[in-house]
Amino acid sequence: MSSMPSEGAAMMKIAPRLDVSLTPAATRRLGLVRIHRDVAAIAGLWREFGTRAVGTPYQMYAWVMAYADTLGRANMETLIVATVEDTAGELVMLLPLALRRHKSTTVATLPGGKQANFHMPLFDPDALPLLDGAACRKILNEIAHATGSIDVFAFSNQPAEWQGIPNPFASLGGHRSPSPGFKRDLDFPPDKTAHVLHGGETRKKMRKKERRLSEIGVLDYRRVEDPVEAAKVLDAFLDQKGLRFQQKHINNPFANPAAIAFLQRGSERIENQEPAIELYALTVGDRIIATFGGTSAGTRFCGMFNSFCTEDDVIKSSPGDLLLTYVIETQCRRGLATFDLGVGEAPYKLVVCNKIEELTDTYLPVSLKGQAYGLADGGMRAAKRWVKQTPWAKALLERVRQRLP
Structure with missing residues (x-):
């Protein structure tokens, strides 16, 4: 060509x-x-x-x-x-x-x-x-x-x-x-995702957490593709992440209007093309309690950002961890070969990623x-x-x- x-x-x-x-x-x-x-x-x-x-x-x-x-x-x-x-x-x-x-x-x-x-x-x-x-x-x-x-x-x-x-x-x-990347090969069946990522005791606790959340409202994991819902998920992410940064005394890079515009533009479907940024959400009833955003090409999915609700009735059920397990299982079902959580050290990355890049x-x-x-x-x-x-x-x-x- x-x-x-x-x-x-x-x-x-x-x-x-x-x-x-x-x-x-x-x-x-x-x-x-x-x-x-x-x-x-x-x-x-x-x-x-x-x-x-x-x-x-x-x-x-x-x-x-x-x-x-x-x-x-x-x-x-x-x-x-x-x-x-x-x-x-x-x-x-x-x-x-x-x-x-x-x-x-x-x-x-x-x-x-x-x-x-x-x-x-x-x-x-x-x-x-x-x-x-x-x-x-x-x-x-x-x-x-x-x-x-x-x-x-x-x-x-x-x-x-x-x-x-x-x-x-x-x-x-x-x-x-300054920092490495963290990744995992998706070389296991989708229905074995939780078994690969978590030990037996942790899986038991996760099922208990899901039951606890289900008592609040209908529990739903999904990839978000509807434009109206995508806007709501981004709003929830910005609120949840902004509060988290404030609690940890870290400058919030998403407070920049241009950064917000990037997320909005990246998650839009333009000219029937797949959006650059994929959005995922965990909801309880009409509440968005965790979000996840990433991008993919070829056989690899790259995590970009996440957030979770810190309200008392939700935080103890680890909504971010529950959604992350779902996201990884979804990439397995798509037939992708690798999942990563990007660059930068964080304890939760070591739970699901077994390779340092x-x-x-x-x-x-x-x-x-x-x-x-x-x-x-x-x-x-x-x-x-x-x-x-x-x-x-x-x-x-x-x-x-x-x-x-």
């Missing part, structure tokens, strides 16, 4: 490299790199490539556009897309980039900020032999040259692989991210200003990791938070 450059797009050729044999009868070489500033013009190409490319849900068209049109715009980010072809015109890689100014430095990141748990390019798995470290550096340098403004590429929370296939940008090197932060400067930014930002993220990995420092931080008004 060949992609035509959008209006105002820049085109250039990568210098010829040694052929990489994929089969005895065929070879592929990298060809054109194109910069697309009119992103809407390549929506169809992006969506189609996403159905066969390796990549996380956070780089798929619907998710990126939900972010770019809300939080990205509020953060003064400019979205561009780079595509890389082979010499036969077949798409090899698609890389969405958010350009933002940090003082006098232009930083290129993958879109999503803290809302995106994982960052990596979309790429054709058959072209992986072409995408070694030298080739990826050359591609990024060509992108920087074409835009004429990028000082540094900053890719945080990069997985080493995705669904068993290496991430080509992992070959760029870097340092461990180490991540990498990579900085590729293309100017002196970019070098300075990479050193400063990388240093801060390294310090954050040290605090998280040092018990006394982490405990001190928690005590300071508790004393905040």
